[in-house]
Every structure is written in C-alpha cells, then in structure tokens.
Amino acid sequence: MNGYSTATYRVFDEQADFEKKALGIAVGLTVGSWTELPETTKRRMEKHLGQVVSIDVHEPDSSGGDERYADITIAYPDINFSRDLPALLVTAFGKLSMDGKIKLLDLQPSGEFLSAFPGPKFGAKGVRALLGVHDRPLVMSIFKSVIGYDLEGLREQFLQQALGGVDLIKDDEILFENPLSPLEKRVNVCQEAAKQARETTGQQLIYFTNLTGPTFKLRDNAKRAIDAGANGLLFNVLAYGFDALAELAADPEIRVPIAAHPAMAGAVYPSPYHGIAAPLLLGKLMRIAGADLSLFPSPYGSVVMPKEENLAVRDSLLNDKLPQAPVFPVPSAGIHPGLVPLILHDFGPEVVVNAGGGVHGHPGGAAAGGQAFRQAVDAVRSGVSLEAYAETHPELRSAIQRWGVRTS
Amino acid sequence: MNGYSTATYRVFDEQADFEKKALGIAVGLTVGSWTELPETTKRRMEKHLGQVVSIDVHEPDSSGGDERYADITIAYPDINFSRDLPALLVTAFGKLSMDGKIKLLDLQPSGEFLSAFPGPKFGAKGVRALLGVHDRPLVMSIFKSVIGYDLEGLREQFLQQALGGVDLIKDDEILFENPLSPLEKRVNVCQEAAKQARETTGQQLIYFTNLTGPTFKLRDNAKRAIDAGANGLLFNVLAYGFDALAELAADPEIRVPIAAHPAMAGAVYPSPYHGIAAPLLLGKLMRIAGADLSLFPSPYGSVVMPKEENLAVRDSLLNDKLPQAPVFPVPSAGIHPGLVPLILHDFGPEVVVNAGGGVHGHPGGAAAGGQAFRQAVDAVRSGVSLEAYAETHPELRSAIQRWGVRTS
Incomplete structure (x- = not known):
C-alpha cells in the first residue's frame, strides 16, 4: 500500500x-x-x-x-x-x-x-573494497578483555591479532573511556600496531573502536576517534536507540564503517511472547539505520540463537528487498576454526567469521589463532577438508586438536 | 561495597x-x-x-x-x-x-x-511547587488522538480539558512533528487555551509537549518548544535510551519538567525470563536519568501490569534510597473517576491520576470529565464515599453512572 x-x-x-x-x-x-x-x-x-x-x-x-x-x-x-x-x-x-x-x-x-535513510555508507561491499578482499569471507578478531590494560598491553594484544592475518579487529564492547586507554591514544597505538603488522602480512585491517559516552557527544567522539586515525567504529546501538546509529551513519564526516554490537538485545528478542523479533531488531532495523556490519549471537556457541532465526537475521541483512546496501552478518560467540566449514555452509560467502576465544585461546597464541582461521577459510575455498589442509598447516592443526571440527 | x-x-x-x-x-x-x-x-x-x-x-x-x-x-x-x-x-x-x-x-x-546524575530538576515536589498544589493528588488528562487535527481542533480539545480543572495535560505520545500542528504552533495555541481556561479555573496547568525527532536534535527541539512557551515535555525515553533523558534533564536551559512515557517498555519488562524488570526500567532508571513524572501501565485497565509490580515501580520512584529527587508515579490506562478511591488507596497521596478515555468519554464532555476526577479526589480527601459526594456533584454522578465505582 x-x-x-x-x-x-x-x-x-x-x-x-x-x-x-x-x-x-x-x-x-x-x-x-x-x-x-x-x-x-x-x-x-x-x-x-x-x-x-x-x-x-x-x-x-x-x-x-x-x-x-x-x-x-x-x-x-x-x-x-x-x-x-x-x-x-x-x-x-x-x-x-x-x-x-x-x-x-x-x-x-x-x-x-x-528513502529518508541513506543506510550503510559502506555495507558489505564497501567494507570489502576498503580491505581489497573480494573473494573470501572476512575474519574478525575480538580483543580479549582489555579492561585494566595500559596502552602497551593493548598495543601488544592488537599486534598479535593483526599478525594472524585477520581483516577486522574490534574492541570489547565493555571498554569505555578510561584513564589507562583513552579513546585517541587507544586508536593511536592500535593503528601503529596495525601498520607494523602490515609490514609482515601485507594486509589492510580495520580496527573498530568502541564509540561510547553521552548520547549528545557521540558525534564528537566519533570524529575525535576518526581524527586520531580510527578506520572503524563499534557501537552499542540498543543502548542509544536506532536513531543515534542512523544519524551517525548519515553524517558525511563519519567516513568509516560502523559495526553494530547487539549488547542488550537479549532483553528484547528472545521471548516468543514479547519484544521484537531478532531478524527485525538485529537485521532490518540495523540495515535501515546504516550499520555496515551487524553482530548477533551465532547458533554455535554458548550464547545461542536458533539457527532458523540466525539465518533470518542474515537474510534481513543481505536480501535485495531494501534500498539500503546489504550489511555484513557477523554471527558471534563460540566460534573456533573447526566451525568455519559449517559457518560458510550456513551463511554463504558473505559473512564475517568472528572470534574471541577461538583466536586468543589458540595453543600458539593469538597470531597463530588468526592464521588458523585464515587457513580454515582457505581450506573451504579450495574444497579441501580441514583435516587434510591441517596436514600442511600447523596452526590449523593445533586449532583442530584443541577444538575439533564440527560439521553440523 | x-x-x-x-x-x-x-x-x-x-x-x-x-x-x-x-x-x-x-x-x-x-x-x-x-x-x-x-x-x-x-x-x-x-x-x-x-x-x-x-x-x-x-x-x-x-x-x-x-x-x-x-x-x-x-x-x-x-x-x-x-x-x-x-x-x-x-x-x-x-x-x-x-x-x-x-x-x-x-x-x-x-x-x-x-553522584554523576543530578536527577529530576523538579521531581514530584517541584512539580507541585510549579502548580501551587500541595495537598492532593494531581490530575492529568491525555489528549485524545489528535492526529489529523488542525490547530483550531487542538486548541478546542485542550481548552475543554483545561476547563475541567486538571493540573496536567499531555500530548499523545504518537503525535510527531507534522504540518497540521507543528511543535511551536502547537505550544502556542495550547498555552493560549491554558491561559483562557485559567480565567475560569484560576489554576496553573502544565502542558507536556511531545518531544520528538532525531536524537541529536532533541535538545534543540526542547529549547524551541520552551522558547515557544512549553512548560513541560513528554519524552519517549525507551526509543532514545536513558542517556538522552539524562542529558536533557541535566541541561540547565531545559527548565521544565519532563514526563517519561513508557512507549516500547512492553518489549522489555513483561517476560519473566528475559528483559529488565519494570521497577528498574520504569522506576529507578527513569529517576536516576531525571524524569519528573514516570508513566506506566496501571493495574486497573486493559493494558495491565500486576499490582505488586506496579507498587514496586511506585516505590522505586518515591523511596528515600536514592540521592535523586522522588518522581511522580503516573499509573495510566483504564482510569475513570470511579477508580480514584482505589488508586489513592493503592498509591497514596503522591500520585498523578491520569486519564484519557475517562476524561473524554464523560457524557458531559471533557470539561465535565476533568471536573468529575477533581470531585472524586475531593471526595476521597473529605472521607466521603463517591456515591455520597456524587449526590451534590452532577459531573461525578454522570461519571459513576457511566463507569461505576471499583473498590478492589
């Protein structure tokens, strides 16, 4: 109508x-x-x-x-x-x-x-263009809790993640403005570490800095972060409302992708009787408001969303039913390299494989953890089983020994 | 700790x-x-x-x-x-x-x-001071849907409500910026009507104008409304997040009380298994953030919250456990004059008796509807039954004939 x-x-x-x-x-x-x-x-x-x-x-x-x-x-x-x-x-x-x-x-x-909503400035396609990666799913690594870390500790953790060859690194969503790692300094040291890693990996990398603080200062904080070199923002959308995201995404001065974090979403979507369904809350509304990536609980981990619901969120983010650009689905929680074939089977190629514990918990450390994920992605793309690929890729082998391979 | x-x-x-x-x-x-x-x-x-x-x-x-x-x-x-x-x-x-x-x-x-939250600028006590009413519960009337009304229609509806002697009138929470009744003109005609009614009633009146629009324009919109003469704001807190309320309430230029509307709260509080409990969501957090009045579903109407939960919301708003000033509880929905004794019994004297249909649906019109509420409040304060008081108060009598008296 x-x-x-x-x-x-x-x-x-x-x-x-x-x-x-x-x-x-x-x-x-x-x-x-x-x-x-x-x-x-x-x-x-x-x-x-x-x-x-x-x-x-x-x-x-x-x-x-x-x-x-x-x-x-x-x-x-x-x-x-x-x-x-x-x-x-x-x-x-x-x-x-x-x-x-x-x-x-x-x-x-x-x-x-x-038509009043420009939507994602980048979307899945634009994020790929920023990274120069067009032919494989992306890999994202989440900072292990860095509350209490000073800048040097932060830098070191960032560097290890970056050395693993991940495409995206995101702040912990509970890292707020604090004296040990204030926004601009955090961005500085992480981007330095990214540069250092690039000398080894040759890769582009987006670091999603957690955008926090009072609502009416969000825009300024975003610009401060960007001026300091941030090339991505993480945003706890539901704590501020969808309009805050929409206005940030529409701001011509905020020229970096925004990853929407689902913090507090569990207060809204899980009940069958109340609230707002996940595909709308974490899919369509995030896309209309202009998230470039949307994180949501994967069906694989401890924080669970049923698989049909997950795939409906994915569909809302990627389908061709909206004028707003498609958004990268980021199923999160409980992800390890042994799940990569299943994730790609379930979600298809337009997905971000996102892990925290699955990177940092690798027996060889976070760099090896990132490598294991990249190897798992390469294995699937080559049509080779993880087990076979692991024979010549020790990081993947260690990961599989640690977490196994899950095929369904 | x-x-x-x-x-x-x-x-x-x-x-x-x-x-x-x-x-x-x-x-x-x-x-x-x-x-x-x-x-x-x-x-x-x-x-x-x-x-x-x-x-x-x-x-x-x-x-x-x-x-x-x-x-x-x-x-x-x-x-x-x-x-x-x-x-x-x-x-x-x-x-x-x-x-x-x-x-x-x-x-x-x-x-x-x-200590970072100044809380309500007025609170229940401050709202009483603005009105000069210290010895009885307040009476609030809600605009009947005025979507599609022009300024003259709006003015007339406001006038009728004001003539009934209510203390507070609030916009419908779904009245947004629109060409027929734009913010400043709406405030103008309503405040004119308030002035006109005052010549008859001799009463002060607060009009809560619905504060809407993009998040980063809320502060400007609030100031525009206040400059146009608004002496109160209605705010859909959950659509914008608690911080937006906190910042508006803390803004020294926003020198009018804010009524928090619970729109969308039903997505969050009703499930026993998920979400945020109503006394926290609509009580404590509203108070910390600085609402002067907090609306929530009454236990009497069609939109129901169990009575224990209602009273826990009330307690969160009024108790002496927070440094922030106590906030007026406004149990809403399904309220008619015959419920006033019960409301005052359940909530005590520090309450706003708030009605929409119970005012506008009065057989004698909205002015008579407001009068019936005021008479019901007076009856309870005098220790007289509504039925007895109605013998000499025709507006209350009509209301009771229409809706009855509910004592439990």
Whole structure:
C-alpha cells in the first residue's frame, strides 16, 4: 500500500476475537476512534486511519500442545509520523508493546519512509573494497578483555591479532573511556600496531573502536576517534536507540564503517511472547539505520540463537528487498576454526567469521589463532577438508586438536 | 561495597551450577579470565575484577509446578565503566542479556556513580511547587488522538480539558512533528487555551509537549518548544535510551519538567525470563536519568501490569534510597473517576491520576470529565464515599453512572 508502512505482530490470546483486536489496533494507534465519528470528520480523517492488512489465526491443535495466536498485519499511514525510527517504532509498538502477549515480528516501512535513510555508507561491499578482499569471507578478531590494560598491553594484544592475518579487529564492547586507554591514544597505538603488522602480512585491517559516552557527544567522539586515525567504529546501538546509529551513519564526516554490537538485545528478542523479533531488531532495523556490519549471537556457541532465526537475521541483512546496501552478518560467540566449514555452509560467502576465544585461546597464541582461521577459510575455498589442509598447516592443526571440527 | 555497582539477575536453569555461573559472570564481564593469570597480573587486575555478592537458589517444589532459578548479585568495579547509563547497562546486561533465560531485576549503582546524575530538576515536589498544589493528588488528562487535527481542533480539545480543572495535560505520545500542528504552533495555541481556561479555573496547568525527532536534535527541539512557551515535555525515553533523558534533564536551559512515557517498555519488562524488570526500567532508571513524572501501565485497565509490580515501580520512584529527587508515579490506562478511591488507596497521596478515555468519554464532555476526577479526589480527601459526594456533584454522578465505582 502506497503511503503506508506496515507492522506484523504475533498476538497470543486464548479466546480473543482477532478481527476486533486488529481493528482496535488500526484505529487505536492512529485516529483513536472511528465508527462514532460524523461523516464529514471521517472524510477528513480517512487518510490518517490505520488499515488491517491481514489476520492469520493459528488455532492450537487438539492435543492442546501449542497456543492460539494470530499474525496480524496493520498498515499505518506515513502521514502520521515523522521520518525517523523512534517515530515509526513508537507508532507501531509504543503503547501496543504493553498490551498483553504481543511480539513485533516485522516492519515493512514504505518506500517513501525508507528513502529518508541513506543506510550503510559502506555495507558489505564497501567494507570489502576498503580491505581489497573480494573473494573470501572476512575474519574478525575480538580483543580479549582489555579492561585494566595500559596502552602497551593493548598495543601488544592488537599486534598479535593483526599478525594472524585477520581483516577486522574490534574492541570489547565493555571498554569505555578510561584513564589507562583513552579513546585517541587507544586508536593511536592500535593503528601503529596495525601498520607494523602490515609490514609482515601485507594486509589492510580495520580496527573498530568502541564509540561510547553521552548520547549528545557521540558525534564528537566519533570524529575525535576518526581524527586520531580510527578506520572503524563499534557501537552499542540498543543502548542509544536506532536513531543515534542512523544519524551517525548519515553524517558525511563519519567516513568509516560502523559495526553494530547487539549488547542488550537479549532483553528484547528472545521471548516468543514479547519484544521484537531478532531478524527485525538485529537485521532490518540495523540495515535501515546504516550499520555496515551487524553482530548477533551465532547458533554455535554458548550464547545461542536458533539457527532458523540466525539465518533470518542474515537474510534481513543481505536480501535485495531494501534500498539500503546489504550489511555484513557477523554471527558471534563460540566460534573456533573447526566451525568455519559449517559457518560458510550456513551463511554463504558473505559473512564475517568472528572470534574471541577461538583466536586468543589458540595453543600458539593469538597470531597463530588468526592464521588458523585464515587457513580454515582457505581450506573451504579450495574444497579441501580441514583435516587434510591441517596436514600442511600447523596452526590449523593445533586449532583442530584443541577444538575439533564440527560439521553440523 | 564501596566503588562497586551491583546488578541482580534472575537466572533460570534446570541444572546449572549457579556458583560457577555467578563466577563466570563476575569474571567474564570484567577482566575476562582470572584463575590462569600470573600472580603479578592478578595484583594489577584485582581492582577490575567483578565480585559475586550473593546467590539465592530457588529449587522447584516436588510437584514440579515451578522452575529452578537463582537470584544472583554481582558487583562491578566502577573503575571499569564511565559515568553514563549506557556504560552501566552494557557492562551489566549487554552480552549477558543474550545468555539464556536471564532477567535483570535490579541495579544498585554506587554512590559515586549516582553522584554523576543530578536527577529530576523538579521531581514530584517541584512539580507541585510549579502548580501551587500541595495537598492532593494531581490530575492529568491525555489528549485524545489528535492526529489529523488542525490547530483550531487542538486548541478546542485542550481548552475543554483545561476547563475541567486538571493540573496536567499531555500530548499523545504518537503525535510527531507534522504540518497540521507543528511543535511551536502547537505550544502556542495550547498555552493560549491554558491561559483562557485559567480565567475560569484560576489554576496553573502544565502542558507536556511531545518531544520528538532525531536524537541529536532533541535538545534543540526542547529549547524551541520552551522558547515557544512549553512548560513541560513528554519524552519517549525507551526509543532514545536513558542517556538522552539524562542529558536533557541535566541541561540547565531545559527548565521544565519532563514526563517519561513508557512507549516500547512492553518489549522489555513483561517476560519473566528475559528483559529488565519494570521497577528498574520504569522506576529507578527513569529517576536516576531525571524524569519528573514516570508513566506506566496501571493495574486497573486493559493494558495491565500486576499490582505488586506496579507498587514496586511506585516505590522505586518515591523511596528515600536514592540521592535523586522522588518522581511522580503516573499509573495510566483504564482510569475513570470511579477508580480514584482505589488508586489513592493503592498509591497514596503522591500520585498523578491520569486519564484519557475517562476524561473524554464523560457524557458531559471533557470539561465535565476533568471536573468529575477533581470531585472524586475531593471526595476521597473529605472521607466521603463517591456515591455520597456524587449526590451534590452532577459531573461525578454522570461519571459513576457511566463507569461505576471499583473498590478492589
């Protein structure tokens, strides 16, 4: 529907009249009342009235093993809200979020609404271009906790990771502004270490510095980091709202890719009955707002998201249904080199293989850890099993001895 | 513990070793690893290490009717994070939010952390002072949906509400910047109407204008509204993050009270297994961040929060456990005059009686609706039953005929 943005909800209710419920949403979240309005008012208000698009009722089977719910899609007139994500979210899931068992499954903003969002400045393709890597999945390494580290310690850890040949290194999301490793100095020493590693590896490297601090200083902090040499930013989007990301991504002076961290997302997506579905929260909304990479819990580790949900997040980031550029999916947590074939099988080639413990916990250290990941990627690309490839690649061999190979 | 901020979680797990789990959190979310560190490193890192404060395991009873969980309290060294709410939240419930069935029940920031937050500029007491009302609960009226209204329609609706003698009028939270009623003009006509009503009522009135738009323009928009005459702001805190509220509240140029709207809170608080508990989300965090009033779903209406949870939110807003000024609780949704005795019984005198339909749906119109609420409040204060008071107060009588009186 032209000029309307739609929202799809899953509403659980044992006995509700879902038609009535849907109408109540369409009217209640737009013009407030309808049937009792005079005809002249109706004519004036019609363009502001929400519309019920569809209602799919799921009746429980006779065994009583599941629950009664309906997937309800409502179209909200674009004329009712401004062109920012808080306005869309508050319209579609503000008050309604508190109305019983209801989960926001999806938003389909109108083309007109979407046209207000330039989206990722780089996206998956642009990040590849920055690195000059077009023919393989990327490898990212996460700083092992560096709270309490001084600049020298930080530098050394960065260097070891960089020497392993990873493409991307990201700060720990809980590293905030602090006297031991303040933002600009942190960027300095890490970029120095990157340069030093480049002499050995010959590779480009993006370092995602954690962008933190008060909301209204985020833009300044981003520019300070960039002026100091940062070539990437990590951002805890959900702690600041999607609009902060959208404004940072749209800022012409912030000319570096932004990696969206899912910190706090677990407060929102996991319940079947409440919150916002992961493919929307960590997929579509991140993409509209302009993340270049989006991290989310992998289906392999201890912090788990079911695989279907993971692949739906991936699809939201990469599909061709949005005008915003595709975003690199970064399934994270529990990743070791022995998982690389499975990750590439599940996610395809447009993925970032991201590891913390799987790099730092390598028996040969972080540099060997990075190398093992790169070797695992090369093995898959060559169509060789990890075990076979490991015969001539000792770093991969050690990794496999340590963590094994998981094929499903 | 001095220099530590604590977080309490409810962790559900059928078989976990909760001691191990708690230690894993305390180490994992701070220094990353501990037991394997060399002694010299330990000495250096000790001040950054999280501490397990307590573990209360709840074993299910033999009937199997409930679940196994533990309430775990962890102390995080203040030295690890900066003095802003995103840093505290990402530290305590960033990655951890995604780690299975875990709900953040409470945060107890250290005195040092709290000292960075001036809190509400007015609070309940300051709002009373602005109004000159010290001896009764306040009455707030919510605009009935005014999407699609022009300035004249808006003005008329405001006037009718104001004539009813309410103390506070708030915008609908889904009224965004729009060509029919742009921010400054909206403030103008509403304040004109307020002035006109004052000639009849003799009362002060605060109009909470909805503060919306891009995050980095919020401060400017707030000042534009204030320059145009706004004497209150409504803010959808969760769409922008707690820090935006904290910065607005701390801004010396924003010299009007801020009412925090709970839009989107239902994505976060209702699940027992995930998210952030309502007393923290809509109580303590709103207070630390500096809301002067906090709206939350009442236990009386269709949008329901259980009464114990409601009263815990109230307690978080009003108790004497924080340096920040107490905040007016505003239980909302489903409120009509016949509920006033119950509300005052449940919430005590420091409460805002807030109604939309209960004002606008009055058979005599919105002005009569406001009067009925004021009469209901007067009846309770005089120790007279609503029914008896209604004998000499026709507006209250009509309200009771329409909605009845609910005593429990």
